[in-house]
Amino acid sequence: MRHPTSLLHLALAATFALPLASLPCAVVAGESREVTLRMKGGGFQVTGEIRSFDGTKYVVESPQLGKMTLQAARFECVGAACNAPVTAAAWTYEPLSPDRHEAFAIRGSELIGRQLMPALLRGYAASSGLTVVQVIGTDPRTISFRLVDARGKELAAIAIAQDDTTAGLGALGSDGAAIAMADRPANKDEAEALAAAGPKIKSAQSEHFIGVDGLAVIVSPDNPVSSLSIDVIARIFSGQITDWYELGLPPGKIRMLARDGATEAADRFHAVVLKPRNAKLVDGIERVQSEAELSDTVTRDRNAIGLVSLAFQRSAKLVPLESQCGLLQKPTPFAVKMGEYPLGHRLYLYSVAPPKEAAARGLLRYAVSPEAQAIIADHQIAGSGVDQIALSEQSERMAHALNAQGEAFDLPSMRAMLADFKGARRLSITFRFMPGTLDLDRASQAEITRLAGLLQMPDYAGKKILLAGFTDANGEKFQANFTHSYKRSNQVRTALLAASAQKIDHRVLNVKGYGPLAPVACNDSEGSRLNRRVEVWVKD
Numbered sequence: 001m002r003h004p005t006s007l008l009h010l011a012l013a014a015t016f017a018l019p020l021a022s023l024p025c026a027v028v029a030g031e032s033r034e035v036t037l038r039m040k041g042g043g044f045q046v047t048g049e050i051r052s053f054d055g056t057k058y059v060v061e062s063p064q065l066g067k068m069t070l071q072a073a074r075f076e077c078v079g080a081a082c083n084a085p086v087t088a089a090a091w092t093y094e095p096l097s098p099d100r101h102e103a104f105a106i107r108g109s110e111l112i113g114r115q116l117m118p119a120l121l122r123g124y125a126a127s128s129g130l131t132v133v134q135v136i137g138t139d140p141r142t143i144s145f146r147l148v149d150a151r152g153k154e155l156a157a158i159a160i161a162q163d164d165t166t167a168g169l170g171a172l173g174s175d176g177a178a179i180a181m182a183d184r185p186a187n188k189d190e191a192e193a194l195a196a197a198g199p200k201i202k203s204a205q206s207e208h209f210i211g212v213d214g215l216a217v218i219v220s221p222d223n224p225v226s227s228l229s230i231d232v233i234a235r236i237f238s239g240q241i242t243d244w245y246e247l248g249l250p251p252g253k254i255r256m257l258a259r260d261g262a263t264e265a266a267d268r269f270h271a272v273v274l275k276p277r278n279a280k281l282v283d284g285i286e287r288v289q290s291e292a293e294l295s296d297t298v299t300r301d302r303n304a305i306g307l308v309s310l311a312f313q314r315s316a317k318l319v320p321l322e323s324q325c326g327l328l329q330k331p332t333p334f335a336v337k338m339g340e341y342p343l344g345h346r347l348y349l350y351s352v353a354p355p356k357e358a359a360a361r362g363l364l365r366y367a368v369s370p371e372a373q374a375i376i377a378d379h380q381i382a383g384s385g386v387d388q389i390a391l392s393e394q395s396e397r398m399a400h401a402l403n404a405q406g407e408a409f410d411l412p413s414m415r416a417m418l419a420d421f422k423g424a425r426r427l428s429i430t431f432r433f434m435p436g437t438l439d440l441d442r443a444s445q446a447e448i449t450r451l452a453g454l455l456q457m458p459d460y461a462g463k464k465i466l467l468a469g470f471t472d473a474n475g476e477k478f479q480a481n482f483t484h485s486y487k488r489s490n491q492v493r494t495a496l497l498a499a500s501a502q503k504i505d506h507r508v509l510n511v512k513g514y515g516p517l518a519p520v521a522c523n524d525s526e527g528s529r530l531n532r533r534v535e536v537w538v539k540d
Helices: 007-012 110-127 165-171 188-195 229-237 266-276 289-301 333-337 358-367 369-380 391-400 411-421 440-455 478-499 526-529
Strands: 034-039 043-052 056-062 066-071 073-076 102-109 132-136 144-147 154-163 177-182 207-219 255-259 287-288 306-307 317-319 344-350 389-392 424-431 464-470 509-513 533-539
Touching: 034 056, 102 165, 102 358, 110 144, 110 154, 110 177, 110 289, 110 369, 110 533, 144 229, 154 358, 165 177, 165 188, 177 358, 207 266, 207 358, 207 369, 229 266, 255 289, 287 289, 289 306, 333 344, 333 411, 333 464, 333 509, 358 369, 391 411, 391 424, 411 464, 411 526, 424 440, 440 478, 464 478, 478 509, 478 533
Parallel strands: 102 154, 102 177, 255 287, 255 306, 464 509
Antiparallel strands: 034 043, 034 073, 043 056, 056 066, 132 144, 144 154, 177 344, 207 306, 207 317, 207 344, 389 424, 424 533, 464 533
């Protein structure tokens, strides 16, 4: 299944990088590169540092909106740097030379290294006018490549070693290990160990967030199971349930499979599934060397069950998680990005400050660019762009809401909410708040700036934005929750207008409060905090 293309990628188009020969002259060092691009006819402008201009497209980097590509025919460029734009090499492409041949390794998470990192390497090479040649080696867990220029000259040799996050971070700073692939953040001990080799690992030059992945329960397509609760999953993997007939399914001894060795997936499964239930993995679980092998083995056996990253679903069947209140949580990239799927985790690339190799520096910059988001999405990983889904793609959630009881349901209010959402699409930006307050949490404050910039883009002209506020169903009565959810939505509206310096037309921002309707988590669980939120919906 192809992940939906991000709205940001559609709005800004693919950020590009071209060989130096095809670009105009660069700005002289020390000169200001700040320009303002004003849309002809008015309505929108952006100020930032110009990165490149090929005669038809400007690439600028704005503090509020990041890097973006804008069509020159639609914009007027104001500023001294407009007449002498820098080359794209300033941020993505650095010239490589056979006389300065580079060789380095990229090591770490198998999830990133098996398919995604080779794809990002090919994308970086294509954007730089280079060719990637794969080298056949003897180690199946190491994939080697050569970067070759248009004349067939080798510029760099790169080895991608599939291991785990711990090994990747441990290799940073040693000869040849330029980039670490991580399916979790660096922990305190790892950051301290790396501090001696360069700037702190948390610095913007060292940590590069590339996307979010989810840990999924998989079975064979021939297995009729439709959903499993986390309690049942814990009982299966701790050996308390051993046959499918115990779950009302056709009989068969359950065959459990897991990845060999310590992984982020294993750590997260233990922390979220086993530890809260005082359970431990049963002895005798069948171990395999890779997640790809695990997925293929489960696919072939109706009685098998396993745990893999979403990127390694392959032909296996994903099993939705059934919460204690009956709400189904599907392991989709959108749900993982929104934090509404409990087994999600973030993916990173790490380096010790900027690597000394130009190709490694360029690859890191490319991996976090808008152009790379399409590649990341193709690998079932939720990238950092803004995605959207229709109301029809949340049918289970709405069905659950329609069956709610007591203070969590009101039929006229539910009808009104569904009417408001009809024809609209939900954006993958949700605002959450500090406990017991109307103050946005830290992550949501950053999202305010991002959404304020996005809503000023031409693609949002003529569209209406619905800020839909929600609460949990604990404590207050239904009407009080409605009032509280409205206040949350209005708080987001005020923050958006302030962040845009009132450049967003206040009339396109519609504020609604729906109280405890349409929860994304059970209200009688720790996850109830996820229900205290403001969603963003867009409609023509």
